[in-house]
Amino acid sequence: MSEETTNSTVKLSIDGQEITVEAGTTVLEAARRIGIDIPALCYHPVLGGAGACRVCLVEVVAWGRRRMVTSCVYPAREGLEVYTNTEKVLRSRRAVIAMLLAKAPAAKVVQELAKKYGSTEPAYEPSDPEARCILCGQCVRTCNELIKVGAVNFAHRGQxxxxxxxxNATSDVCLACGACQNLCPTGNIRIRDKRDLRAMLTWHTDVPWNKCSKCGQSYLPARLVEFLKQQCPVAAELVTICPRCRREGTAESFVQASVLADDE
Ligand code: SF4
Ligand code: FES
Incomplete structure (x- = not known):
């Protein structure tokens, strides 16, 4: 069945398959919708693409011109032809992976891409064989755009x-929420939960636990609790209680409510 395009949709072809998507959809997202696999390290559905790692390169033909673009930030356009698997794409992808392998030789996700695309030699001698950061900026975007705390950022230029x-000092604002670790594609961000505190090892920052106001158990970093209380004052009481006491409190209220209903 052919799909009609409207003002808010565009029709393009990816590797010969036609697809209609909402305007504003990126080529990467459109390709994923029809099951075409394009590797992407600095893209996350919540944050979108950053155009930083360049593994998502594809070839496009638009207005009669053929060129390479980063599909995670390139918008789908009416009549666009996209090729994700040409010899030129694969050659460029291998070159990008070789660079990433030199930058972050210990990153498992990069090693797997290197194996998959046959690019197992780093582009240059890695300066640190244990390095796992590809400088994709996901942690920076997560902390600045999503959590809006701005505890981490890029520093310096070039190499x-x-x-x-x-x-590189202890952060006074890091909440130790761990969102950066969740979105880091290479597992570079190290966090250790200790008895009294959460250690954000990669950010040289320790944040003590908050103790549950009912049972005294540690459950969330204290700064994160304060942050959540400020964000949502009506839920302030809830965030000062650990999940177990919250569940027990809910169960207790439920039992009380059922008893009252039986008495009526
Ligand atoms: S620590 Fe992780 S998320 Fe942050 S830039 Fe490095 S690879 Fe990307
Ligand atoms: S996923 Fe597109 S540049 Fe990283």
Missing amino acids: ERKVGTPY
Whole structure:
């Protein structure tokens, strides 16, 4: 069945398959919708693409011009032809992976891509064989755009470019929420939960636990609890109680409500 396009939709072809998507959809998202696999490291459905890692390169033909673009940030357009698997795409992807392998030789996700695309030699001698950061910026975007705390950022330029806290010092604002770790594609962010605190090892920051106001158990980093209380004052009481006491409280209210209903 052919799909009609409207003002808010565009029709394009990807590897010969036609697809109609909402305007604003990226080529990567359109390809994924029809099951075409394009590798992507700095894309996350919540954050969108960053165009930073460049493994998602594809070839497009638009207005008679053929060129390479990063599909995670390139918008789908009416009449666009996309090719995800040409010799040129595969060659470029291998070259990008070789660069990533030199930058982050210990990153498992990069090693797997290297194996899959046959690019197992790093582009240059890695300066740190244990490095796992590809400088994709997902942690920076998560902390700045999603959590809106801005505890980590990029620092320096060129070969010295890094992500970290300002001056690589202990952060006064990091909530130890762990969102950056969840979205880091390479597993570079190390967190250790200790008896009294959560240690954000990669960010050189320790945040003590908050103790449940009912049972005294540690359950969330204290700064995160304060943050949640500010974000949602009506839920302030709820966030100061650990999940177990919350569940028990709910169960208790439920039992009381059932008893009252039986008495009526
Ligand atoms: S720590 Fe992870 S998320 Fe942050 S830039 Fe490095 S690879 Fe990307
Ligand atoms: S996923 Fe597109 S540049 Fe990283």
